[in-house]
Structures are given as C-alpha cells and as structure tokens.
Amino acid sequence: ISxxxxxxxxxxxxxxxxxxxxxxQIQGTxxxxxxVTDSSDSKEYLYLSANPVVWKKDIDNAVKxxxxxxxxxxxSEHGHWSTTSRPGNNYVRLAANHNGEIYSLSSIVKxxxxxxxxxxxxRELKYLDTSDKDALWQTVTFDDESITSEISLASSIFxxxxxxxxxRYAFVRIDGKIxxxxxxxxxxxxxxxxxxxxxxxxxxx
Numbered sequence: 123i124s125x126x127x128x129x130x131x132x133x134x135x136x137x138x139x140x141x142x143x144x145x146x147q148i149q150g151t152x153x154x155x156x157x158v159t160d161s162s163d164s165k166e167y168l169y170l171s172a173n174p175v176v177w178k179k180d181i182d183n184a185v186k187x188x189x190x191x192x193x194x195x196x197x198s199e200h201g202h203w204s205t206t207s208r209p210g211n212n213y214v215r216l217a218a219n220h221n222g223e224i225y226s227l228s229s230i231v232k233x234x235x236x237x238x239x240x241x242x243x244x245r246e247l248k249y250l251d252t253s254d255k256d257a258l259w260q261t262v263t264f265d266d267e268s269i270t271s272e273i274s275l276a277s278s279i280f281x282x283x284x285x286x287x288x289x290r291y292a293f294v295r296i297d298g299k300i301x302x303x304x305x306x307x308x309x310x311x312x313x314x315x316x317x318x319x320x321x322x323x324x325x326x327x
Contacts, residue, residue: 159287161222161253209259217281217292227279244272
C-alpha cells in the first residue's frame, strides 16, 4: 500500500508543477501544418492554415530564445505565431519542398442560390518563393496543357514534411494523376521508387 501511495504522490507533485497553459492564439479549424526552411534566412518555420488565414512561427526562436512567461506570446517559450499573406479566401491547404517553396490548394466558390448559398466549383494551385521576402503568391503552371488555372475538385495536395529539409517534396494529385511541385511548376511523374508511390488512374491517395 505504501508503494502505491508513494507513486501517487510523485504523480500529483508532477501535475502541480506543470506549466500553466497559455491561451490559444489561433482560432478555427487547422487544415494543414508544415515545416519550411526559409530560403531567405535559412531559418526553420512552421506554417499552418486555419481557414483561410495562414500563420507562421520561427521554430529556432521559440526553442533557443523563449522566455518563461507563457502568457506573453512575444517572449513565450512556446514561440509566437504571426499571420502572413494568404493565397486564397477559402479552405486553404499547404505543402512545401526542400527549396523553401510553399504550395497551396484553395477552393473557388460561387453563389448558387438566391438565398446566398455558396458552393465549391473548382480549386486553384499557387506557390510562394520564400527566397524573396517581398514575393507574392503566384499561380502554378502545368506541363499538362489540359489543366487550366482552375483545377478539378478531385484534387489534393501533400508533402513529405520530413525533419530533414533536403528530403522534403511537394505533390498535387488531380483526377488520379500525381504531379511533383517544384520551381512553381507541376510536372507529371511516373512510377518511381524515389517517392514510393505510383501515379496513374489507380494511384493511391
């Protein structure tokens, strides 16, 4: 019995010593969370999309220079989230590659009823080059001429998102075909052991 009492005492002491949680900075549903090594300063950042706002956090600053006041977002050990430019106005999802390029897939909606009901009609694919601090989101070009700037609803964006930036790759899947995203371009890829998945009509998600 004394053994169990002793263990409980240690657990309760640990709980009492926990750092008080700070208030949430970000509201809404988070659709994606990615790592990005910024090409302009070689710093590691976290980017997330919370419909439709895009936020970023300097990971190195949060870890190395964080303060002890968890209620002060500018000095907190948890780091500070700040808003950045947004690629679209609806349902934004993000991916990034080893070049520090960020890609976004966002919804295009229109009013479909007299009551103002909105419906997603297509999606748009854009990218941001972090090597230029003043860069704006640009439309991705495709080597497949059949794909226009407004792409199919049967699409999704994803990336490897590995801790090592050199292993990060970004892709978009459109109507069963997979395209590699790099240099602001989307290039159709064939079956490859490098990425460990198969492109084509029967490819995996």
